[in-house]
Amino acid sequence: MTEALLTETREDEKTAAWWRQAAVYQIYPRSFADANGDGLGDIPGIVSRADYLAELGIDAVWLSPFYPSALADGGYDVADYRNVDPRLGTLDDFDAMVAALHERGIRVVVDIVPNHTSDLHEWFQEALAAGRGSAARERYIFREGSGPDGAEPPTDWGAAFGGGAWERVDDGQWYLHSFAPEQPDLNWDHPEVREDFLTTLRFWSDRGVDGFRIDVAHMLTKDLTEPLPSRAELDAMDRTSGRHPLTDRDDVHEIYAEWRRVFNEYDPPRTAVAEAWVETPERRAKYASAEGLGQAFNFDLLVADFDAAQFRRIIADNLEQARATGSSTTWVLSNHDVTRHATRYGLPALDGRPVKQGTEWVAAGGPEDQLDRERGIRRAHAATLLLLGLPGSTYLYQGEELGLQEVADISAEQRQDPSFFRGASFDGLGRDGCRVPLPWTASGPSFGFGAAGAHLPQPAWFAEYAVDVEAADPSSTLSLYREALRQRRILQTDESLEWIETGRTDVLHFARPNGWEVVTNFGAEPFELGRDAARVVLGTAVDGALPGESTVWIAPDGLLS
Structure with missing residues (x-):
C-alpha cells in the first residue's frame, strides 16, 4: 500500500471531524504504568509510554478518571473535578502528558462523571x-x-x-446514591450544579483536552415529585417515554445542548461521547445528536456471542442509527466494566440467555473451568479485525492489544470493586479482573508496571503477554493490532459498507467503498476465498481458504504494495 495514501488519510484526521472514524485507546490510569513506584499507575507513567501509544497507531486516548478520589469506585467517586489525584501527579504533569501525546498526533479525551460526586467533595x-x-x-x-x-x-x-x-x-x-454510598447523586435542577460543570468543561478544554466521555449520561435529571414511586412501580414504568422519573428523561438533553454550546466555543469544537444505557436505538440517538453530545456508545457487542447473525444484525442496526442521527457509530468489545473479550469468547455462549439468571450472575455463559483460552484469543483476533474494518470509531481497552485474558484469581481481600462486595457484579467476581496493571516486561518487579509492585495482583502467565515479548514476535497479538491500525487508515475513507452474500450463515463478507473487503468465518469449517486469497493483506488464508474463527482483509489491486 502506498505511503501517499497513508499521508493523505493522516491529513484528513486534522479536521474537526477526526472523531468520526477514530481508533481510541482507553487508559485506566491506575493500571497503565507507574512512574514513581508506589503501586498505582500515574500520569507521568502515561508520558513514559507515549512512544508505545504512537507505535500502536491510535488516534486518541480516553483517560478514565484521574481526579482526586478515595477510590470507592475506581476513581468514579470524584472529590475535585478540576485537579489531578496527587497520587497520580499534578496539573503540570497533566499538561506535559497532553503535550507529549499531541506531539505524536494523539488526541486526549477525558472522563466526566456528572451524575454524582464523591462524598468527600x-x-x-x-x-x-x-x-x-x-x-x-x-x-x-x-x-x-x-x-x-x-x-x-x-x-x-x-x-x-x-x-x-x-x-x-x-x-x-x-x-x-444510585451507585455506592460514597457517590451521592447531584441535583441537576440546581443552577449551581449546571454552571459548575460548564466551568469544568472549559477548564479541561483550555488545557488542551480534545473531547469528553460522559459517564452514565442518561441518569442526570430526575423527577422526584412526591409521592415517590415504589421500586415495583418504577420497574413497571415505560423507559422509552422520556418521562421515567430516574433514567433517560427528555429533559437531560437540555443540559447537553448547553454543553454543546460550550464545546463549540473552541476551534476545533470539543467532542463528546455518551455512556447511555437506554432501551431503544431511538433513545440512544438523542445523545448522539449534533445539537447535543454528538456521539453515543454502542455497547451491543459487549453482550453478544461470537455469532455471525448477531454481529450482522448489530452492525446493520448501528450503521442505520448513525445515518439517522448524522453521527458515527462506536464499536467496542472490552472496557473497564466488563470481562475481557478474549475470555468471553472462550466461554460457553449465552445463546440469548440473560446475563443474570435468577440471583446468579454469569460471565458470558460459564465459569473459568469452562474457559478455552486458545479459542478465546483466536475468536478475539477475528472479532477485532472485523471491527477495525468497519466504518465508525473503535474504542480499544488497554491490554486487549496484548490479548490479555481476564484475571479471575484475585482473593476477596485483594479485590477493590464495590460491585463485588455489594453483590451486584457483572460476572460474580466484579470488575477487578480487567483492571489488573499491564505487563510491560516479562521479568522484573510487577512485569515492568512499576518498581514496587502493583495495586492488584498480576498472575505469572502475564509474562507471556508482556509488551517486550510481543513486540519482538511478528505473530503476536500486539503485532496484529499495530498492522491492523496502520492499514485501517486506508479503509476509513467513507462511512458505509456493502454486504456480500457468502452462501453460508456463519460467514460475513463486506466491502468498503474503495474496494477494501473484510471476510470473517464464525464457523469451524474453512471458507473458500477463491481468487480473493491472492489479495489477502491481513490475516491468513490456508490453501486458498479462510480457516474457522478467523478474519482476513482483502485489498483492491491498486492498494497492494
Missing part, C-alpha cells in the same frame, strides 16, 4: 455540616425518611452496586 461535606433545610443540601438529593421516626429510607429503591439507594446521615435525613 467539598459540596457534600458542606451539605453534611449545614444540616436540614440548608442551601448546601439543595445541590444533592436529600429527603426525610419514612416511618414514624424517619428511620426507614424514603423509598425501597435499589442501587446499581447492590443494597438500597438511600443512605442516612447523622441528623436523620437520607441522601440518594
Whole structure:
C-alpha cells in the first residue's frame, strides 16, 4: 500500500471531524504504568509510554478518571473535578502528558462523571455540616425518611452496586446514591450544579483536552415529585417515554445542548461521547445528536456471542442509527466494566440467555473451568479485525492489544470493586479482573508496571503477554493490532459498507467503498476465498481458504504494495 495514501488519510484526521472514524485507546490510569513506584499507575507513567501509544497507531486516548478520589469506585467517586489525584501527579504533569501525546498526533479525551460526586467533595461535606433545610443540601438529593421516626429510607429503591439507594446521615435525613454510598447523586435542577460543570468543561478544554466521555449520561435529571414511586412501580414504568422519573428523561438533553454550546466555543469544537444505557436505538440517538453530545456508545457487542447473525444484525442496526442521527457509530468489545473479550469468547455462549439468571450472575455463559483460552484469543483476533474494518470509531481497552485474558484469581481481600462486595457484579467476581496493571516486561518487579509492585495482583502467565515479548514476535497479538491500525487508515475513507452474500450463515463478507473487503468465518469449517486469497493483506488464508474463527482483509489491486 502506498505511503501517499497513508499521508493523505493522516491529513484528513486534522479536521474537526477526526472523531468520526477514530481508533481510541482507553487508559485506566491506575493500571497503565507507574512512574514513581508506589503501586498505582500515574500520569507521568502515561508520558513514559507515549512512544508505545504512537507505535500502536491510535488516534486518541480516553483517560478514565484521574481526579482526586478515595477510590470507592475506581476513581468514579470524584472529590475535585478540576485537579489531578496527587497520587497520580499534578496539573503540570497533566499538561506535559497532553503535550507529549499531541506531539505524536494523539488526541486526549477525558472522563466526566456528572451524575454524582464523591462524598468527600467539598459540596457534600458542606451539605453534611449545614444540616436540614440548608442551601448546601439543595445541590444533592436529600429527603426525610419514612416511618414514624424517619428511620426507614424514603423509598425501597435499589442501587446499581447492590443494597438500597438511600443512605442516612447523622441528623436523620437520607441522601440518594444510585451507585455506592460514597457517590451521592447531584441535583441537576440546581443552577449551581449546571454552571459548575460548564466551568469544568472549559477548564479541561483550555488545557488542551480534545473531547469528553460522559459517564452514565442518561441518569442526570430526575423527577422526584412526591409521592415517590415504589421500586415495583418504577420497574413497571415505560423507559422509552422520556418521562421515567430516574433514567433517560427528555429533559437531560437540555443540559447537553448547553454543553454543546460550550464545546463549540473552541476551534476545533470539543467532542463528546455518551455512556447511555437506554432501551431503544431511538433513545440512544438523542445523545448522539449534533445539537447535543454528538456521539453515543454502542455497547451491543459487549453482550453478544461470537455469532455471525448477531454481529450482522448489530452492525446493520448501528450503521442505520448513525445515518439517522448524522453521527458515527462506536464499536467496542472490552472496557473497564466488563470481562475481557478474549475470555468471553472462550466461554460457553449465552445463546440469548440473560446475563443474570435468577440471583446468579454469569460471565458470558460459564465459569473459568469452562474457559478455552486458545479459542478465546483466536475468536478475539477475528472479532477485532472485523471491527477495525468497519466504518465508525473503535474504542480499544488497554491490554486487549496484548490479548490479555481476564484475571479471575484475585482473593476477596485483594479485590477493590464495590460491585463485588455489594453483590451486584457483572460476572460474580466484579470488575477487578480487567483492571489488573499491564505487563510491560516479562521479568522484573510487577512485569515492568512499576518498581514496587502493583495495586492488584498480576498472575505469572502475564509474562507471556508482556509488551517486550510481543513486540519482538511478528505473530503476536500486539503485532496484529499495530498492522491492523496502520492499514485501517486506508479503509476509513467513507462511512458505509456493502454486504456480500457468502452462501453460508456463519460467514460475513463486506466491502468498503474503495474496494477494501473484510471476510470473517464464525464457523469451524474453512471458507473458500477463491481468487480473493491472492489479495489477502491481513490475516491468513490456508490453501486458498479462510480457516474457522478467523478474519482476513482483502485489498483492491491498486492498494497492494
